[in-house]
Amino acid sequence: SAVISQKPSRDICQRGTSLTIQCQVDSQVTMMFWYRQQPGQSLTLIATANQGSEATYESGFVIDKFPISRPNLTFSTLTVSNMSPEDSSIYLCSARGGAETQYFGPGTRLLVL
Amino acid sequence: KQEVTQIPAALSVPEGENLVLNCSFTDSAIYNLQWFRQDPGKGLTSLLLIQSSQREQTSGRLNASLDKSSGRSTLYIAASQPGDSATYLCAVTTQGGSEKLVFGKGTKLTVNP
Numbered sequence: 001s002a003v004i005s006q007k008p009s010r011d012i013c014q015r016g017t018s019l020t021i022q023c024q025v026d027s028q029v030t031m032m033f034w035y036r037q038q039p040g041q042s043l044t045l046i047a048t049a050n051q052g053s054e055a056t057y058e059s060g061f062v063i064d065k066f067p068i069s070r071p072n073l074t075f076s077t078l079t080v081s082n083m084s085p086e087d088s089s090i091y092l093c094s095a096r097g098g099a100e101t102q103y104f105g106p107g108t109r110l111l112v113l
Numbered sequence: 114k115q116e117v118t119q120i121p122a123a124l125s126v127p128e129g130e131n132l133v134l135n136c137s138f139t140d141s142a143i144y145n146l147q148w149f150r151q152d153p154g155k156g157l158t159s160l161l162l163i164q165s166s167q168r169e170q171t172s173g174r175l176n177a178s179l180d181k182s183s184g185r186s187t188l189y190i191a192a193s194q195p196g197d198s199a200t201y202l203c204a205v206t207t208q209g210g211s212e213k214l215v216f217g218k219g220t221k222l223t224v225n226p
Contacts, residue, residue, distance in 0.1 A: 004156075031212065042202065042218040043157075058213075092156060094214075100145055100164075100206070102214060104157035 002027050002095050004105035012111045013083055020079045021108045023093030028073040033094040034066070037107070043092065049076040083112045115140045115207045119217035126193055127225050134188040134220045136203030141184050144206040148177050148188050151200045151219070160201075161188070193224045 003026040032049040047055040055068035070076040093105040149157040161177040169178040176189040204214040
């Protein structure tokens with residue numbers, strides 16, 4: 001199994017600012033993902049973080065708003081740029097290794113005022 | 114486009130009762146199906162993963178079944194306990210190369226002592 005940590009665990013931010021969320025996995029994994037969970041909703045995939053290349057974004061999500069880095073097989077960052085109150089959500093990092101079970105971090109709870 | 118539906122949205126049962134959570138998906142071309150548990154304010158914990166070629170998986174008091182042709186899965190919880198109270202999420206990995214999980218909105222379970 002993989003243990004995933006995220007920083008920060010929560011934050012309150014002002015409109016127009018940006019926040020970078022860090023995700024660390026305790027073992028090398030093939031795939032890393034970023035999800036968003038809006039209040040009362042299920043999880044929506046933002047993008048797949050690719051090691052050494054640009055992330056693959058889902059429909060409705062763009063690199064300018066959610067830039068992602070993945071410099072190695074155990075670490076990734078998600079930046080939420082030019083935030084608005086609509087960005088208030090839980091952001092979850094996820095990873096999948098050789099087996100197909102997918103593991104999730106504890107989430108970053110973001111409130112934008 | 115794959116869509117995952119979970120019924121009921123919420124369920125409240127007395128301790129000791131056996132219960133069934135339902136999940137349906139629109140595209141039967143899946144690699145696998147996973148059941149997750151999400152506790153308030155926390156991330157997701159993987160409970161069971163069923164490959165598309167399998168019919169069921171068991172872990173302790175949990176049993177998950179998969180009927181791929183009809184697009185349905187059930188999660189059976191035996192002898193429920195207050196500690197089982199959480200939101201249960203169903204997710205499928207759809208064939209086609211993207212390997213991404215598509216989630217349902219979850220069933221919020223409350224087990225009353």
